[in-house]
Amino acid sequence: MRLTQLFTKTSKTTPADETSKNAILLAQAGYIYKVMAGVYAYTPLGLRVIENIKNIVREEMNAVNGQEIIMSNLQPRETWEVTTRWDDEVVDVWFKTKLKDGTELGLAWSHEEAIVDMMKQFIHSYKDLPVSVYQFQTKLRNELRAKSGIMRGREFVMKDMYSMSVDVAQHDAYYNSVIEAYHRVYKRLGIGDDTYVTFASGGAFTKFSHEFQTVCDAGEDTIYVHRGKNIAINEEILDDESLEHLGIKRDELEEVKSSEVGNIFNFGTDKSKQMGFAFTNEQGEQQFVHLGSYGIGITRVMGVIAEKFADDKGLVWPANIAPAKVYIARLGDSPQVVKVSDELYQVLQNAGVGVLYDDRDSRAGEKFADADLIGIPYRVVISDKTVTAKRFEVKARTAQESQLLSQDELLKLLRTGLFTETNRTDK
């Protein structure tokens, strides 16, 4: 995209009403617009990052046979009363509204009950199981405070998946396959090395639930990492019993700040019993469905990645989710510079490489500052000097030095460089 066309502009001013690093940087760089506390609109750059994250998550959920659907925001009271979760004392983040006839409706903060209600229509026999469905849904949560930017909003995009199984063995096998799928997701998002399966408090059916936590200095959580076993323990369950259960010694653990980027949960047959969600087994007996739920906050992950990688110059996006791979900084508007810049823009687009083309009439320093603030992985400078030298001046966002490359070398770097970068941040 040409920056002369893009309607957003970067801003040097720190937004007065933001305290979180992610919201400040994302607003300054033109990824988000604050509608109110905890509620953001996403501009073209922001939407591209969201879609890049969603596509990675979608591919990995499809790979574990997740079937994509989309549920509704509006929720009938009856669906949630069955499990007592309609009650504002039980769930304190409901937004509620009313039909014209006075009927109270809820706005979905989660979808477990809604999914079970729907799946009861389709699941009747053990032959219909296992099944797993997921959606990318805008959730609304009436949070008392909303000061963490897009990391904890009143309106946010979440991938929530729900698995249904005939028994513990089938459930466990699927649950473990999702843990592996989540690892692949975080690896592709560029946070694989620093994201740990973290043991957290379980429910009635399991000793532990599992969170995925990403090491991040600005994180709101504290976890205890076991680097040898590549797992972590949540602060709230760090006791002798848990340590023994996991076969870990206290002094093998390292305390770090972290941010939650996913959670998975085993409901057992709890909710199915409450909601009468049963199937007929091979022996013709009625049995309750085993339910699991698997969440990744898409906009939250975007916020975590923004905070984790940002430096004093601005955002630093991992290549796989950056809104573009290359930022072309065209310096000046001499005919040869315009010609070479326009041509490279076209060549890269034809090669399937996303480009932000800074064709604005602004000074070099401004263009470099914007390239850094927006956080595009590679900056390519084109000036009279580089054109005369028949080279491009190329710099990775996190590198100190630039290189002079031919077009072939640049294309090769974008292929191998991106590949290396993906490997570098991952295991």
Next chain:
Amino acid sequence: MRLTQLFTKTSKTTPADETSKNAILLAQAGYIYKVMAGVYAYTPLGLRVIENIKNIVREEMNAVNGQEIIMSNLQPRETWEVTTRWDDEVVDVWFKTKLKDGTELGLAWSHEEAIVDMMKQFIHSYKDLPVSVYQFQTKLRNELRAKSGIMRGREFVMKDMYSMSVDVAQHDAYYNSVIEAYHRVYKRLGIGDDTYVTFASGGAFTKFSHEFQTVCDAGEDTIYVHRGKNIAINEEILDDESLEHLGIKRDELEEVKSSEVGNIFNFGTDKSKQMGFAFTNEQGEQQFVHLGSYGIGITRVMGVIAEKFADDKGLVWPANIAPAKVYIARLGDSPQVVKVSDELYQVLQNAGVGVLYDDRDSRAGEKFADADLIGIPYRVVISDKTVTAKRFEVKARTAQESQLLSQDELLKLLRTGLFTETNRTDK
């Protein structure tokens, strides 16, 4: 997708609580699940149709330089009070809710005011214009009644685009380019021949606004079509003055039932004046932005297409938006039939052709009925007989007769046949 994997199932039973043809058929075929009146969830098949429609609309909006964004559902009162549209007497479809501190919020039924509020941050000079932004948004509307299935829901997906221009000439040029883009959209959706630009009542700034109406027996509107000029007139403005203005005689018009599939509107500088949305022109003077809005109800269009093309056997999707192009009906489970079916499934997927593979253990009649009900453009039957003949039995959804084709002939038919079909329904 294999039907043994797909969690939805077709149903012979007409849903007791539905009266509209689109909702009945879409529910029976497994595209939607009714959450409550006017609120539907979309299953894998339904979501695919939505995404296919969205992708066509997205490409055409991008082609007229629309920049995709996503706004919020939650709306602050202040944004809408400025134009009096917060008032339930002025806008009677608001759903409203409250923050914990009692602050009232709205749930977006439209986004004009929200867009203007945001764009005020970015648009300051004539150099920033023209600009056009659009989104695919879930709108919530507190409709008194909701009996039209997905054609008029309380929760639905809409593409809404907003253009901002410096003056009437710039606005008109863009407005006309969107009319052309909308024609391309409807053509690609398979309803090009039967969709008319329809003159409807305008506002303060224009004599007419424009709707796009698709001829449809079950339509809720009546329009008067001028086949020679390829336009139509809305019932409410059919008077001598309008006819004279358009240079049309009453007896040249044909009365037909129709459904609205899009509308576009010129706000002039009305809303910009109310909301203080101004820019500096070349002479350094403050001027108000000219605003246009352009809507296509995505789920509504899906409903209209479902109703328009359905026959007594079920749905009939145009090839471009069908959830799959081919329905493989595997008859029996002899090793050779399974082998040939699995192979064709793979060959078609590799060729980029979407397939529903009926690998279920059910009778031929049941498979044929489901293929028709679900409305996939081409059905391919594979049985011991066809395998022995080294042919596939191929039938278009709307054809009476099937053909015996080799794999090469089938692939050729899918290429040319789809192309022909697209042409057939379009101009």
